[in-house]
Amino acid sequence: MSSSTAAPAALLNINVTTTFNSFVTERRFAQDLTIKQLKHLLEGLTGANPASMELTLFRKEGALVGHLNKKDEVSLTCAGVENGMTIEVSDASIKVGEFEDTSKVKKFELSEEEYANRAESLRAFKQRNKMGQFGDGDSTEEKKKEARERFESIQLGTRCLVTVPGQPPKKGTLMYKGPTSFKPGFWIGVKYDEPLGKHDGSVEGKRYFECGQKYGAFVKPESVAFGDYPQDNLMDEM
Missing domain, CATH: 2.30.30.190 (CAP Gly-rich-like domain)
Known part of the structure; x- marks a missing residue:
């Protein structure tokens, strides 16, 4: 009795961009991957929500091929995706530049007193080992x-x-x-x-x-x- 193993699906090199930031990357996806499965993978790459994500397909030279929004159960190949094409991700729930604006990121800050009391800081290391300005002897x-x-x-x-x-x-x-x-x-x-x-x-x-x-x-x-x-x-x- 013989058994056969299905050959792995061919991979497509696809450029991924977004409309809400400067993100650009080249990724390899199996050609039998469905658009729905692709959206979940793109969520991890771009931060866009699969439920509100819209995909637009472009040829290598930048010409528009079409939208992939109503083809969730269709494979990449059947949707017309070819090697070297670009898929642009958009999400109306994300503001342009939202993921690149670091002004809203809470910064970790220490007061001078807190830093001086830290036992594992660089300053404490130099003090213990009498290095630099904490060394023995006179100044230069x-x-x-x-x-x-x-x-x-x-x-x-x-x-x-x-x-x-x-x-x-x-x-x-x-x-x-x-x-x-x-x-x-x-x-x-x-x-x-x-x-x-x-x-x-x-x-x-x-x-x-x-x-x-x-x-x-x-x-x-x-x-x-x-x-x-x-x-x-x-x-x-x-």
Whole structure:
């Protein structure tokens, strides 16, 4: 005894639009779907009520084919719906733009006090982990002020040791301290004992100090230590 299984119905690619908002979508519907069944599917897509929904069919080029309102029990194929056509949904009970007007949507708002008392807010997380403005230590401006005050008492020509992460320590001489025009902040100009720098004390056409080519560099204050760092006598290594 043999049994047969019916082949699945072919699918139609249909463009769906509405007259009450800017909604546009392309959907696939079985060609044996009835207009009544289609209306219930379109309710979920457009928000229109099947009882008051009206459907208008258009060809690909926009020409009107006809209305599908009195064909509830007819299949899409029998109603003349073809692949690539457009079905326009209208509903007299819906005002134009009603579903796109967000002015009537109730917004969730918290007072400053309510937000401050929430244990799982971003602010509370930063406070617990001492991040950002809740971190330990002084503000950026205060740190800059401290750096300036620290270097005010250091005389130009003082020996120093520059330690930059990822690079070997380099001995040199303090040649400049203060702001620059190439980058904001407080900078230290150093003349290295060896040609391990980037310039000759001049950056972007402005001279800050004099030194040989590749002997000059600018570093952040936290990378510099001052003290008795004698210049290496290269003749002793020959």
